[in-house]
Amino acid sequence: MRSAAPANLRLALAIVAWSNARVTLDSGKTMTDVLLSILHHTAIYVLVSLLVAEWVLLRGAPDSRTLARLARADLAYGLAALVLIGVGVCRVIYGAKGSAFYTQNPIFWLKMGLFAGVGLVSIVPTVRLIQWGRRHRANASALPSASDFAALRRYLLIEAVLFAGIPICAALMARGYGLG
């Protein structure tokens, strides 16, 4: 049979641990960190969903409806990327670990480089979709061909490959790998 003393001690320790957790959660810094983290992950899911949506649309018939949907998806993709950049920068500045934790880590800069790479590659599909849209509005029969769509899918594939490296860098840098 267990003695009462260790049980009381365990209870006291549990209360202390609970109150410490509350103190930590009540601190503005940690709540900001949690909220920014939620926003960061949500923006990533939205961005990836839109990339997949564009990929699926580019596998369809290159007609007027698909062009309109692609234009909307690409606009939303751009907006989601802007939100992600904004939230990411806020995480660096207002996150619980302080900005030096990231800015002094080469893995953070590799992550930024990969993200910049995704952004640069995504310029090609955006420009092409705008050109196709303009041409189609000027002349309703002017539509891209199936091979035009296939060529654009290749750019999306490059974006997806670059994108896949980002969570690897994120997981490493978040745990301090890369810091001297």
Ligand code: HEM
């Ligand atoms: C300008 C763009 C971005 C900036 C400045 C940025 C910055 C940050 C920061 C400061 C953290 C916090 C790490 C920690 O907990 O200490 C983080 C986490 C994370 N980021 Fe980003 N990020 C950006 C874009 C992205 C993108 C595009 C992805 C796409 C997958 C991504 C994926 C992640 C993931 C998965 C985590 C969580 C890592 C973990 O806790 O294991 N980030 N990011």
